[in-house]
Amino acid sequence: MPLARIREVASAPSGSAADAVQAYWRQVEADTASRRAIVSELLVQLRTRESTMSRTRTTLTASAAARKGIGSRDTMNDACLVRPGLIAVADGFGDDQVASVALHTFAQGVSDVGLPNAVQRAAEAARTRAETAEHAGTTLTAVLLDGDQGRVVHIGDTRAWLVRDGEAEPLTRDHTVAAALVEEGRLTQEEARSHPDRALLNRAFGGDPEWAEPDVFAVELRPGDRLVLTADGVHAVLEPGQLVRLLTGPGEPDDVTQRVAEAVEAAGAPDNYLVVVADLTEAAQAA
Numbered sequence: 681m682p683l684a685r686i687r688e689v690a691s692a693p694s695g696s697a698a699d700a701v702q703a704y705w706r707q708v709e710a711d712t713a714s715r716r717a718i719v720s721e722l723l724v725q726l727r728t729r730e731s732t733m734s735r736t737r738t739t740l741t742a743s744a745a746a747r748k749g750i751g752s753r754d755t756m757n758d759a760c761l762v763r764p765g766l767i768a769v770a771d772g773f774g775d776d777q778v779a780s781v782a783l784h785t786f787a788q789g790v791s792d793v794g795l796p797n798a799v800q801r802a803a804e805a806a807r808t809r810a811e812t813a814e815h816a817g818t819t820l821t822a823v824l825l826d827g828d829q830g831r832v833v834h835i836g837d838t839r840a841w842l843v844r845d846g847e848a849e850p851l852t853r854d855h856t857v858a859a860a861l862v863e864e865g866r867l868t869q870e871e872a873r874s875h876p877d878r879a880l881l882n883r884a885f886g887g888d889p890e891w892a893e894p895d896v897f898a899v900e901l902r903p904g905d906r907l908v909l910t911a912d913g914v915h916a917v918l919e920p921g922q923l924v925r926l927l928t929g930p931g932e933p934d935d936v937t938q939r940v941a942e943a944v945e946a947a948g949a950p951d952n953y954l955v956v957v958a959d960l961t962e963a964a965q966a967a
Contacts, residue, residue, distance in 0.1 A: 737827040740901055742767065744958035745933035747941045751913055751949035758911050758954040759783050765825045766790065767956050769838050771911040774816030774886075775809060782806040782818045782885050786833075790824060795896070799833060803892045806885035817886025820894065821852060823907055823958075830901050835894035836884045839915055841927060842899065843906035848924045851899055855883035869920075879912065903962045906933075910940075913953030917944055933957035 681689075681704060689700045744762045757772040759779040766787060772779030785805035789798025802820060810816035819836020832840055837854040853859060857880045858872040872878055883891050901907075908927050915923060918940075926940050936957045944953045 737829075738903070739827050739963040740825055740903065740960045741963040742825060742907070742958040742960055743933060744956060745937045746954070746956040747934075747937035748911075748952065748954040749941060749945065749949060751944070751951050751953055753952050756952055758913065758952040760909070760954055760956050761787050761822075762956060762958075763787065766822065767907065767909055767958050768820065768822035769909040769911055769954055769956055770818045770820045771836065771838050771913075771952070771954070772816070772818040775813040778806055778809045778813075778816050778886055779818040779820075781809045782820055786820065786822065795824065795831060795833070799894060799896065803885045803889065807887070807889070807892070810886035817881075817884040819855075819881070819884055819911075821909055823909070825901075825960075826898075828901050830899045830907065831896070832899060833894050833896050835892065836881055837879070837912050839910050839912075841908040841910070842901075843908060843927050844902070844904070846928050848908070848927045852895065856881055873916070878916070901960055903960060905960045906936075907958045907960065908936075909954075909956040911952065911954040913949070913951035914940060914944055914955050917947050917950065917953070927957075933959055 685704050689697050692700050744767055746760045746762050748756070748758055748760065750756045755776040757776050757779055759770045759772070761768045761783055768783055768787065770779035770783045782802045782805055786798050786802035789801040793801070806818050819838045820833065821836070821838040821840050822833045823840055824831040832851055834840060834852040835855060837856050837859075839854070840851040842849050842851050853863075857877040858867060858875040860882065861867040861875070862869060862872050867875060883893065885892050906927070918926070922943065926943060927936065929936060929939060937955050940955045941953065
């Protein structure tokens with residue numbers, strides 16, 4: 681709520697504060713409905729245009745490595761998968777199996793029923809598992825290689841990065857209260873790092889289906905690119921500049937994951953940590 685509206689609520693006559701909040705929220709819902717209609721029309725136009733475009737495709741393959749640690753936690757709630765054409769990470773909470781359940785269900789679904797249904801199956805599996813624990817759920821961030829594109833599936837505050845030409849660019853946006861405040865201009869990136877709600881998720885698998893819709897999008901990839909996935913036990917612990925230097929450093933994926941793990945441990949490793957690094961090359965053509 682904007683500060684001006686907060687002042688109105690705070691100064692409202694006795695018994696009127698709730699009405700003021702309700703009036704504000706009704707307007708937010710109306711604005712959101714209008715934007716949803718506009719975005720739906722835009723998506724139709726963009727997808728129609730994309731379906732008519734032709735392009736030459738290069739098939740990419742990945743050489744990948746992963747490294748994780750329990751840190752100062754009592755249990756390991758992070759999970760990852762590294763398979764041909766797929767890298768994925770998940771960071772669970774409230775249950776030490778929900779991340780693994782969602783991740784493996786997603787990967788199996790990609791093989792069996794395709795991406796959209798795989799997402800739905802992963803959300804349902806996480807929700808079923810979360811029913812056995814209090815306030816349980818998981819994030820999930822995955823990249824599927826499709827020719828020279830990466831299909832990214834993302835929900836929560838695990839992250840995907842693209843390293844190209846010595847620079848590391850986040851491909852995903854955190855689904856947290858603090859990240860939303862940064863996008864609205866109410867917090868700086870530095871303030872968000874110490875905000876009390878920095879880890880409060882507003883989208884995740886495991887709870888209300890309304891908040892379990894991931895971002896799904898494509899990114900163009902090239903030979904020589906490096907894809908990196910991190911859990912927040914990495915990017916919330918290491919300073920942004922330090923993490924970028926580690927991700928853009930030389931060496932094979934195993935070397936990079938080792939350096940990241942050592943840096944997290946040196947910083948105290950207050951949480952589980954997990955990093956996956958995949959270097960992309962052009963796939964050899966069959967004779």
